[in-house]
Amino acid sequence: MELTNSNIVEDLKRWEKAFFTEFSQKNRLENTIAQYHRVIERFIEYSRSIQDEVTLKTINSLVIVNFFTFLENIPTLRRNNKKNGKILTNVTKRNYINILRAFFTYIEDNNDEMHSFSKIFHKLKFNSFEKQEEKISYLNEQEIQRLLTYLDNIYLKNGKTIRIRNVLLIKLMLFAGLRVTEALNVRLIDFSINEASKIYQIRLPMAKGGKEQIAYISARHIQLELEALKTIYDPYEFIMVSENKNHLARENAYLIVNAIYKKAGINKKGCHILRHTLAMRLTEEGVSLATVKKILRHSNISTTTIYAKATAKGVGEALEKI
Structure with missing residues (x-):
């Protein structure tokens, strides 16, 4: 099967369909199938925010780390996981990683190019789970x-x-x-x-x-x-x-x-670091998340919260600051 023939979102969807066709035939429990489906669907949702800068061939461990930052900004997760202020426990993260590892191992075993993903998960360590704001590539003022x-x-x-x-x-x-x-x-x-x-x-x-x-x-x-x-x-x-x-x-x-x-x-x-640069400049200026979301045209505010939290200003006023 071709590793890639479109953007990362469409490629992941194609591989997801093939993965579950085989996965569901291996006498898996319905709850297990549902859990795998939920995690992979969330990863595909996250991939929409990076599709202009990452392909299936260029996914690395940082992409996985930033996926967890994305997860922790999903409003439903925040509402349902308020204990000690932690959204995802290490147990949950390990479970997600195991599911993603199984998914990417399937892709590795079945792609025509014999492209390997094993090094992504080999290098992944839990002390690498830092704030994504520090990992976003963008231009500084100089x-x-x-x-x-x-x-x-x-x-x-x-x-x-x-x-x-x-x-x-x-x-x-x-x-x-x-x-x-x-x-x-x-x-x-x-x-x-x-x-x-x-x-x-x-x-x-x-x-x-x-x-x-x-x-x-x-x-x-x-x-x-x-x-x-x-x-x-x-x-x-x-x-x-x-x-x-x-x-x-x-x-x-x-x-x-x-x-x-x-x-x-x-x-x-x-090219995408220019869009990241706008987002970072706006949030550093204290522009509200709602305004940043409108300027960047994010469909989900959880994507916007990756950049920062801020206070309210209008679109015109915000753009005049940069």
């Missing part, structure tokens, strides 16, 4: 300033359309929190400005989950890029295209962004 200085003062000097496009791509992820797949599908027609607040609303017809969503960004961050691109692109065309008008692939976007990081003196990689 790195952000180095990136913006490089983009504005060096990268854009020759004014090439492709470079303007690349700057917009980065700023949409850094200041609006777009996922890379969402940023790659924007068109000029999708941007509308609220003149009073100077906030752009970005219509995302191809957002995560296939549902149309609205993202927000302060006009001052992208006004120059949009004005320049309006003289070049048809409003209904995708902005993120090559010189030959081919739609920019996600893999190429990673290469572009990573190359810009390197030129800016930033020793980090990946």
Whole structure:
């Protein structure tokens, strides 16, 4: 069976179906099957929050550690497990790990590439279960300033359309929190400005989950890029295209962004860290979880709580702070 043929969520679902087809035929008790199903379903739910940065091939022990942070922020678990302030005991964690180990061992034994997952669980130790806030990869303030200085003062000097496009791509992820797949599908027609607040609303017809969503960004961050691109692109065309008008692939976007990081003196990689950067900046500014959830368009606030706890502010006011 192919190890991967889609994103991590769809791949895990495919393997889950195959796993339970065999697992349920081995005279397992109904309660055992239900428990395995619950744990694997929760892991798949968690994987939705990392699908832009992790694939089935690149899962590591940190992904498993962060899964437990995700679990401990699920509201139903918090309500039902208040004893001594602990959400998951070590016994429960071991049980979850054993179930995940069995699931990934099945994938290891049945994938065509003979890809191994054993080292993930071999390296896993319970003293590694730290707060995920400390493990999230994001740009600090110095790195952000180095990136913006490089983009504005060096990268854009020759004014090439492709470079303007690349700057917009980065700023949409850094200041609006777009996922890379969402940023790659924007068109000029999708941007509308609220003149009073100077906030752009970005219509995302191809957002995560296939549902149309609205993202927000302060006009001052992208006004120059949009004005320049309006003289070049048809409003209904995708902005993120090559010189030959081919739609920019996600893999190429990673290469572009990573190359810009390197030129800016930033020793980090990946597109999704820009979205993480927005989330961390907002929470560090004391923005309420409800507002951060709205800006990041999380479907479940338990995903938002991974970043931090904060106090209430409006979307426009919050975006003006960064």
